[in-house]
Amino acid sequence: MEPVEFRRWAEELAQWISTYLEELDGYPVLSRSRPGDLRARLPDEAPEEGEPMDRILSDFYELVLPGITHWNHPSFFAYFAVTGSGPGILGEMLAASLNVNAMLWRTSPAATELEEHVTDWLRRLLGLPEGFRGVIQDTASTSSLVALAAARHRAFPQAREEGLFHGPPGRVYASAEAHSSIEKAVVTLGLGRQGLRKISTDSAFRMDPEALDLAVRDDLSRGLRPVAVVATLGTTSTTSSDPLSPIRKVASEHGLWLHVDAAYAGAAAMVPELRAPFAGWEEADSVVFNPHKWLFTPVDCSVLLMRHPEVVRDAFSLVPEYLKSSPGEEATNLMDYGVALGRRFRALKLWFVLRWFGAAGIRDRIRAHVELARGFAREVDAAPDWERGAPVPFSTVVFRFRPPETDESTCDRLNLAVMERVNRTGEAFLSHTALDGRTWLRLSVGNLRTQKSHVDRAWTLLREAAREERR
Amino acid sequence: MEPVEFRRWAEELAQWISTYLEELDGYPVLSRSRPGDLRARLPDEAPEEGEPMDRILSDFYELVLPGITHWNHPSFFAYFAVTGSGPGILGEMLAASLNVNAMLWRTSPAATELEEHVTDWLRRLLGLPEGFRGVIQDTASTSSLVALAAARHRAFPQAREEGLFHGPPGRVYASAEAHSSIEKAVVTLGLGRQGLRKISTDSAFRMDPEALDLAVRDDLSRGLRPVAVVATLGTTSTTSSDPLSPIRKVASEHGLWLHVDAAYAGAAAMVPELRAPFAGWEEADSVVFNPHKWLFTPVDCSVLLMRHPEVVRDAFSLVPEYLKSSPGEEATNLMDYGVALGRRFRALKLWFVLRWFGAAGIRDRIRAHVELARGFAREVDAAPDWERGAPVPFSTVVFRFRPPETDESTCDRLNLAVMERVNRTGEAFLSHTALDGRTWLRLSVGNLRTQKSHVDRAWTLLREAAREERR
Numbered sequence: 001m002e003p004v005e006f007r008r009w010a011e012e013l014a015q016w017i018s019t020y021l022e023e024l025d026g027y028p029v030l031s032r033s034r035p036g037d038l039r040a041r042l043p044d045e046a047p048e049e050g051e052p053m054d055r056i057l058s059d060f061y062e063l064v065l066p067g068i069t070h071w072n073h074p075s076f077f078a079y080f081a082v083t084g085s086g087p088g089i090l091g092e093m094l095a096a097s098l099n100v101n102a103m104l105w106r107t108s109p110a111a112t113e114l115e116e117h118v119t120d121w122l123r124r125l126l127g128l129p130e131g132f133r134g135v136i137q138d139t140a141s142t143s144s145l146v147a148l149a150a151a152r153h154r155a156f157p158q159a160r161e162e163g164l165f166h167g168p169p170g171r172v173y174a175s176a177e178a179h180s181s182i183e184k185a186v187v188t189l190g191l192g193r194q195g196l197r198k199i200s201t202d203s204a205f206r207m208d209p210e211a212l213d214l215a216v217r218d219d220l221s222r223g224l225r226p227v228a229v230v231a232t233l234g235t236t237s238t239t240s241s242d243p244l245s246p247i248r249k250v251a252s253e254h255g256l257w258l259h260v261d262a263a264y265a266g267a268a269a270m271v272p273e274l275r276a277p278f279a280g281w282e283e284a285d286s287v288v289f290n291p292h293k294w295l296f297t298p299v300d301c302s303v304l305l306m307r308h309p310e311v312v313r314d315a316f317s318l319v320p321e322y323l324k325s326s327p328g329e330e331a332t333n334l335m336d337y338g339v340a341l342g343r344r345f346r347a348l349k350l351w352f353v354l355r356w357f358g359a360a361g362i363r364d365r366i367r368a369h370v371e372l373a374r375g376f377a378r379e380v381d382a383a384p385d386w387e388r389g390a391p392v393p394f395s396t397v398v399f400r401f402r403p404p405e406t407d408e409s410t411c412d413r414l415n416l417a418v419m420e421r422v423n424r425t426g427e428a429f430l431s432h433t434a435l436d437g438r439t440w441l442r443l444s445v446g447n448l449r450t451q452k453s454h455v456d457r458a459w460t461l462l463r464e465a466a467r468e469e470r471r
Numbered sequence: 472m473e474p475v476e477f478r479r480w481a482e483e484l485a486q487w488i489s490t491y492l493e494e495l496d497g498y499p500v501l502s503r504s505r506p507g508d509l510r511a512r513l514p515d516e517a518p519e520e521g522e523p524m525d526r527i528l529s530d531f532y533e534l535v536l537p538g539i540t541h542w543n544h545p546s547f548f549a550y551f552a553v554t555g556s557g558p559g560i561l562g563e564m565l566a567a568s569l570n571v572n573a574m575l576w577r578t579s580p581a582a583t584e585l586e587e588h589v590t591d592w593l594r595r596l597l598g599l600p601e602g603f604r605g606v607i608q609d610t611a612s613t614s615s616l617v618a619l620a621a622a623r624h625r626a627f628p629q630a631r632e633e634g635l636f637h638g639p640p641g642r643v644y645a646s647a648e649a650h651s652s653i654e655k656a657v658v659t660l661g662l663g664r665q666g667l668r669k670i671s672t673d674s675a676f677r678m679d680p681e682a683l684d685l686a687v688r689d690d691l692s693r694g695l696r697p698v699a700v701v702a703t704l705g706t707t708s709t710t711s712s713d714p715l716s717p718i719r720k721v722a723s724e725h726g727l728w729l730h731v732d733a734a735y736a737g738a739a740a741m742v743p744e745l746r747a748p749f750a751g752w753e754e755a756d757s758v759v760f761n762p763h764k765w766l767f768t769p770v771d772c773s774v775l776l777m778r779h780p781e782v783v784r785d786a787f788s789l790v791p792e793y794l795k796s797s798p799g800e801e802a803t804n805l806m807d808y809g810v811a812l813g814r815r816f817r818a819l820k821l822w823f824v825l826r827w828f829g830a831a832g833i834r835d836r837i838r839a840h841v842e843l844a845r846g847f848a849r850e851v852d853a854a855p856d857w858e859r860g861a862p863v864p865f866s867t868v869v870f871r872f873r874p875p876e877t878d879e880s881t882c883d884r885l886n887l888a889v890m891e892r893v894n895r896t897g898e899a900f901l902s903h904t905a906l907d908g909r910t911w912l913r914l915s916v917g918n919l920r921t922q923k924s925h926v927d928r929a930w931t932l933l934r935e936a937a938r939e940e941r942r
Contacts, residue, residue, distance in 0.1 A: 001557030001827065003489040009561055010485030017568040018478035033580040035802040039588050046592040050829035053558065056822075060565065064819070067581025071571050079578075079793070084570025086472030087524065090480055094531065096563035096769040096820075097488040099555025100542050107550075109504040110538025117510050121517040138609055139813035149659060162640075163663030169636040180791040181812055187789070188620060188810055190661020192634030236793055292813070298567040300815050316658070320651040320707075321905035331506040339659055339810075341652055342610035342763070344771050348535070349567075351527075356472065358521035434792035442793070 001053075009053050010093075017089065024073050024449065028426025033067040069429065074449035077458060078431035080236075080264045080396070081446030084298035087356035091349025092298055102343040104323060105331035112334055115347035119303050121354055125362075126269045126289065129282050132305040135312075135337040136346045140263035140288050141181035143304035144230070146312060146338050147286035148172060148185045151228035151257030153315035154308075160315065164190050171219050174230040175199050175207035177237055179261060182230050191227070205238045205390060205435070207231065209246035216254050228257035231284070233277050234265025237433040237442075238390035238398050241265070244280035260284040263302065265394050267294035271363050274370065277393060294366070294395070294446045297353050301346050304337075312337050369395040369445040376443055376455050385466070389440045396444040398433065401466045412439040414469055421465035428458040472524075480524050481564075488560065495544050495920065499897025504538040540900065545920035548929060549902035551707075551735045551867070552917030555769035558827035562820025563769055573814040575794060576802035583805055586818035589825065590774050596830055597740045597760065600753050603776040606783075606808040607817045611734035611759050612652035614775035615701070617783060617809050618757035619643060619656045622699035622728030624786035625779075631786065635661050642690050643667050645701040646678035648708055650732060653701050662698070676709045676861060676906070678702065680717035687725050699728035702755070704748050705736025708904040708913075709861035709869050712736070715751035731755040734773065736865050738765035742834050745841065748864060765837070765866070765917045768824050772817050775808075783808050840866040840916040847914055847926050856937070860911045867915040869904065872937045883910040885940055892936035899929040 001009075041063050070076060072084050102111035119134020137143045153160060156167050164170070170191050174182050176198045186196040197219065199212045216226050229251050231242040244260070251258040260281050266289030268274040269281075281287060287305040291297035306312050317336040335341050357365070373395040380386045380399045389398035400415045416432060419441055423429050432441050443458060472480075512534050541547060543555050573582035590605020608614045624631060627638050635641070641662050645653050647669045657667040668690065670683045687697050700722050702713040715731070722729040731752050737760030739745040740752075752758060758776040762768035777783050788807040806812050828836070844866040851857045851870045860869035871886045887903065890912055894900050903912050914929060 003493040003557075006492060006557035006560070007485050007489035009557070010488065010564065011482050013561055013564050014478050014481030014485055017481065017564065018474040020568065021477060022474040030577070031580050035576065035580070036584070038581050038584040042585075042588050045595055045830075046825045047829045048831050050832045051826045053561070053827065056558070056826045060819075064581045064585065067579065067584065068569055068571060069577065069579045070569070071579075072569065079572075082570065082572075084567055086474075086477035086480070087527070089477070089564070089567045090484060090524070092567035093481065093484050093488065093560070093564050096555055096560045097491065098539055098541070098543065099553065099769050100539060101550075101553075101770055105506065106501070106540065108538065108540045108542075109502050109506070110509050110535045113507070113509040113538065114513075114535065117513050120515075124516055138815075139811040141811045141813070145659075145810060152661075159661065159663055160658055161664050163666045164635040164661040165638060165640040165663075167636060169634055180789045180794070183789050184787060184810065184812075187631055187787070188616075188660065190623075190630065190635040192630055192636075193632050195634045236791075298570050299572055299813055300811075302813075316655060318651045318654050318658070321903070323651070339616060339655065340610040340612045340771075341655075342612070342770055342773075344609075348531075354517045355522045355527050356524065358518045359516075360519050361521045431793060 021072070024070060027070050027073060029070050029073045029075050029429035030423045030426065031067050031069045032426065038063060038067045072447065074447050074451065074454045075428040075458060076447055077443045077445065078429045079444065080293050081444045081450070082293055082299070083296045083446065083448045085296040085353060085448060087352040088296060088298045088349045091352040095345040095348045098345060100345050102345055103335040103341050104333045108345065111345040111347065112332055114351055115334060116332060118347045118351045118354065119305070122303055123305055125359055126266060127275065127278070128287065128305060131307050132287065133309045134303050134305050135334055137302045137304055137338055138300040140179070140261065140290050140302045141184060142339065143288035143302045144181055144259065144261060145185040145188060146304055147259045147288065148189055148228055150286065150308065150312040150315045151259065152189055154257060154311055155225055155227040168223050168225045170195055170225045170227040172196050172228045172230065173199055173212055173215060175201050175232060175242055177201055177205050177235040177240060178230055178232050179236050182261070205235060205240035207242040207247060209243055209250055212247060213250045216250060216256070220254070226254050226256050228259055230259045230261055233260060233262040233281065234394055237435060239265060239394045239396045240390060241277035241393065248280055248283045258284045260287040263288050263290040264293045267366050268394050270359065271366050274394070291350050291353065295353065295362070296357065296448060297350055301350055309337065365448060372445045372450060372452060372455050373397050373443070375452065376459060379459050389435050395446055396442060398435070398440050398442055400440045403470060408438055415439045415441055417469045418462060418465045421468065422458070422461045425461055428461055430458070492543070495541060498541050498544060500541050500544045500546050500900035501894045501897065502538050502540045503897065509534060509538045543918065545918050545922065545925045546899040546929060547918055548914045548916065549900045550915065551764050552915045552921070553764055553770070554767045554917065554919045556767040556824060556919055558823040559767060559769040559820045562823040566816040566819045569816060571816050573816055574806040574812050575804045579816065582816040582818065583803055585822055586805060587803060589818045589822045590776070592825055593774055594776055597737060598746065598749070599758065599776060602778050603758065604780045605774050605776050606805055608773045608775055608809055609771040611650070611732065611761050611773045612655060613810065614759035614773045615652055615730065615732060616656040616659060617775055618730045618759065619660055619699055621757065621779065621783040621786045622730065623660055625728060625782055626696055626698040639694050639696045641666055641696045641698040643699045643701065644670055644683055644686060644727070646670050646672050646703060646713055648672055648676050648706040648711060649701055649703050650707050653732070676706060676711035678713040678718060680714055680721060683718060684721045687721060687727070691725070697725050697727050699730055701730045701732055704731060704733040704752065705865055708906060710736060710865045710867045711861060712748035712864065719751055719754045729755045731758040734759050734761040735764045738837055739865050741830065742837050745865070762821050762824065766824065766833070767828065767919060768821055772821055780808065836919060843916045843921065843923060843926050844868050846923065847930060850930050860906050866917055867913060869906070869911045869913055871911045874941060879909055886910045886912055888940045889933060889936045892939060893932045896932055899932055901929070
């Protein structure tokens with residue numbers, strides 16, 4: 001594509017995207033597609049001859065767009081709500097155009113140095129001490145995999161050479177509320193699902209440090225090898241936070257690596273009055289926080305902050321001849337801090353986002369989201385047939401419809417039906433979770449375009465749906 | 472950022488990017504930065520107040536750009552040369568704007584279905600049979616990790632639950648020329664570096680299938696458990712290809728998973744007269760090919776083609792309540808086929824690229840790159856003081872300066888010096904490798920903007936640098 005033609009289409013997309021962002025409210029949040037809808041409309045084979053861009057874009061508008069669930073929609077309240085903000089999109093445009101690979105320092109010094117620098121900005125904003133060094137991974141799943149690989153390397157120093165075959169079984173500890181990515185990482189690393197021991201939680205879904213201590217002692221007495229404990233600040237179901245100080249104490253006593261998963265809630269650490277749950281995380285061995293969740297950065301951008309980057313490097317580094325740097329080049333090669341050799345220039349969009357909003361601007365928006373969520377929680381608390389399932393420390397509310405004289409399993413079915421009914425309207429999209437085996441709904445605020453009117457409308461839709469389902 | 476302001480800046484970037492692509496020839500390919508140059512010019516902290524976009528962009532132009540090694544430059548001949556093509560950049564603009572997460576079908580049906588569909592287009596273009604299903608990962612490192620995790624799952628069915636602690640040591644086989652990502656995957660999976668047994672190669676750097684057979688038998692006799700063999704089509708050093716048919720025979724006999732790493736060379740399988748090395752790959756258990764290498768797609772986009780997607784899913788799938796789909800939704804959830812839960816909409820750019828160029832257009836460009844490389848090889852062959860280190864089956868030439876009466880270690884130093892001298896000119900960027908312990912240079916063609924004049928200029932620069940170094 002000639003540069004002049006590229007410019008024409010990029011300008012058309014600039015216009016289309018700006019209209020899209022302007023008119024997002026008019027799209028159904030959750031796609032109304034049924035499985036196979038798109039594939040049925042696509043030819044079985046790639047075209048033999050190249051096609052003009054106007055035809056490709058018209059297929060994008062007509063075929064792809066109806067199959068999009070609009071994560072950028074102000075009424076997207078499912079999972080954790082996110083924003084692909086304007087400055088973030090601009091950063092991605094440039095990153096795709098430069099198309100650099102930040103595997104080695106020399107393969108684009110600015111990509112490596114900006115990544116080191118901007119993750120250091122983030123470290124300061126989060127209130128973490130200087131000892132932490134940052135690296136950007138695609139997702140928290142990968143960041144936690146890398147952190148736990150380092151923990152495994154510390155617990156089984158011979159595993160890098162010999163594998164795990166000769167060691168006593170290793171154990172990672174996390175609360176029953178920890179994210180499924182922790183279990184996936186433990187399985188990937190060869191520790192097996194039994195290698196993750198799930199620790200019970202208290203009534204507010206926080207890890208019980210005494211149960212952790214007992215579990216570690218029990219495992220030690222059985223000849224197992226404790227490797228790491230994962231403390232979650234802002235769990236996926238309820239955004240509960242594990243009590244860091246007592247967990248740290250257990251970790252220190254038994255030599256466990258302490259990994260903190262603050263993938264979602266980390267953004268709140270920038271706001272003084274929301275910082276309480278983070279006290280003590282400066283003692284962690286590693287911390288993951290995802291700017292692509294609650295920091296307005298387009299997916300993917302997960303920051304792993306490492307207090308022992310040398311352990312991560314020792315666990316992963318393998319440098320073949322064709323990747324050796326020149327003598328005298330004493331710089332960081334970021335490929336040594338993760339699984340992937342190839343690395344996009346993700347720091348650019350994060351730099352754009354942090355500068356565009358500024359620290360004060362970020363704090364204001366985080367505060368506004370928390371206030372919207374707590375406002376919704378107050379509505380739920382005041383409504384007779386509704387109840388809340390957990391506190392609201394951040395921007396996510398867990399709640400359910402609980403009409404009188406309804407047994408638990410009826411209540412489960414009712415809430416799923418209410419949720420599906422709301423989601424089908426296309427006006428809002430919520431998700432659900434299970435607490436103690438029962439079904440609860442979740443409303444998560446995290447999109448920059450979300451106003452009180454959107455949250456209010458979701459509440460109206462929920463009550464209407466509940467009335468319909470009770471008929 | 473208001474949509475109208477977004478539009479203004481996106482239009483400015485459309486113009487800047489188009490000028491950048493037009494004027495790429497004028498940039499030094501390899502950045503002239505020294506370690507720390509960028510960081511020294513950045514403030515220690517993120518700004519407290521948000522900054523205007525013109526200031527951010529002017530810092531991008533003035534501070535970041537000099538630290539960029541221009542992978543999109545027509546004289547980028549290092550590693551494997553790549554292209555972030557116009558349609559690919561447009562696809563990334565849209566993907567960043569929609570900002571969907573393709574973890575579940577319902578979280579954007581079109582993202583999942585387009586990924587399934589466009590990887591199926593690719594499968595057909597590559598000449599692979601229907602049994603293969605595709606999934607997009609970030610890089611070949613991850614694709615190979617996922618493939619080898621599936622292989623591990625088949626070899627150690629209990630490992631998902633119990634870990635590797637009770638099994639006999641597992642072994643993966645790959646040639647001594649296999650990419651370092653294979654070793655990294657084996658270490659990550661808990662098999663240890665000893666878990667990768669490197670098989671010797673013949674004089675053309677192809678795995679010796681008899682040596683493979685002997686190694687497997689030797690390991691079996693020692694009570695080890697063979698897991699997988701990785702055959703490379705297009706190795707990183709010389710682009711040699713392992714002989715698939717005899718490797719497949721060994722794999723079948725001993726129940727090894729056959730993973731084919733065609734991350735770079737896969738593109739050549741689309742061209743009939745280049746297809747010979749791929750004969751037999753339809754019998755593989757998994758294949759990785761990276762459209763972000765030689766298929767004009769911006770990084771990152773690695774396609775893993777799976778003949779046993781159910782084994783991959785069984786190895787990885789963990790579905791917590793908050794990610795459960797609704798009853799009756801019988802669709803693919805792509806999070807089950809990899810480590811990362813969050814997944815960018817990477818299929819969009821690949822769809823744009825395949826449609827824009829068309830199959831015929833892709834074949835033409837691959838052929839042109841191969842011809843450019845072979846033309847360069849002919850120049851090397853004809854020059855008295857230069858020699859070639861390997862055949863040129865694809866678009867990469869391995870060669871060195873070898874003046875008469877120079878011993879091997881002098882020759883090594885000389886070639887590194889020649890390479891550094893050329894790279895310092897900013898007019899071309901080449902990399903090196905080691906063959907049998909000796910230093911060789913590599914010139915890889917893969918950028919759409921590369922013309923014969925660029926390759927000729929590189930050859931002139933190399934000869935000039937050699938003359939200077941010999942003085």
